[in-house]
Amino acid sequence: MTRTDPVVGVLALQGDVREHLLALAGLGVTARPVRRASELNALDGIVIPGGESTTICRLLDVFELRAPLAARLADGLPAFGSCAGMIVLAREILDGRADQLPLRAIDIVVRRNAFGRQIDSFETDLDLEGVAGGPIRAVFIRAPWVERVGPAVQVLARVGEHPVAVRQESVLATSFHPEVAGDDRLHALFLSVIASS
Ligand code: GLN
Numbered sequence: 001m002t003r004t005d006p007v008v009g010v011l012a013l014q015g016d017v018r019e020h021l022l023a024l025a026g027l028g029v030t031a032r033p034v035r036r037a038s039e040l041n042a043l044d045g046i047v048i049p050g051g052e053s054t055t056i057c058r059l060l061d062v063f064e065l066r067a068p069l070a071a072r073l074a075d076g077l078p079a080f081g082s083c084a085g086m087i088v089l090a091r092e093i094l095d096g097r098a099d100q101l102p103l104r105a106i107d108i109v110v111r112r113n114a115f116g117r118q119i120d121s122f123e124t125d126l127d128l129e130g131v132a133g134g135p136i137r138a139v140f141i142r143a144p145w146v147e148r149v150g151p152a153v154q155v156l157a158r159v160g161e162h163p164v165a166v167r168q169e170s171v172l173a174t175s176f177h178p179e180v181a182g183d184d185r186l187h188a189l190f191l192s193v194i195a196s197s
Pocket of ligand 1: 018035049050051052053054082083084087112113141142143
């Protein structure tokens with residue numbers, strides 16, 4: 001059954017939660033911050049925001065959200081991670097903290113702070129596969145890149161040879177922050193992923 005009023009959660013442990021909530025609300029869906037396991041039940045999708053992935057990974061354990069969230073993701077809950085959120089959703093993290101465990105919801109290996117040695121933060125215009133209307137303004141802030149993708153992963157955009165936007169079925173992840181650029185097309189793409197899942 002297709003629902004017209006999806007409820008989308010934003011993991012609200014740390015990071016730019018408010019920006020994602022505003023982008024989603026602007027598209028007319030119910031958007032809710034999520035801090036407790038019980039709040040996962042009603043969701044049709046979840047956003048993992050940008051911020052600091054080591055902190056978010058640690059707080060997943062402190063708030064006892066890791067197991068219930070991993071279970072919902074394994075069950076097919078659509079997810080969208082931006083920047084730190086991409087790292088949190090990955091299968092494997094390179095240059096993470098030794099004790100930093102990802103959720104393994106998408107078959108990618110990410111390198112944390114990958115652009116860091118060259119340039120800390122930058123903006124660029126990116127064409128994204130499946131996103132019409134011209135290039136997206138992409139803001140990269142101490143961003144990861146994707147170093148390896150599994151066979152089921154579709155690369156939507158690259159910077160140089162490195163994937164920076166990827167999708168595997170109902171999981172979407174970007175190295176950059178669509179939530180800070182005032183362009184809601186990535187959030188709209190996520191809503192279409194939710195609608196078709
Ligand atoms: N470098 C951060 C991390 O490792 C991500 C930065 C961001 O989300 N802007 O989590």
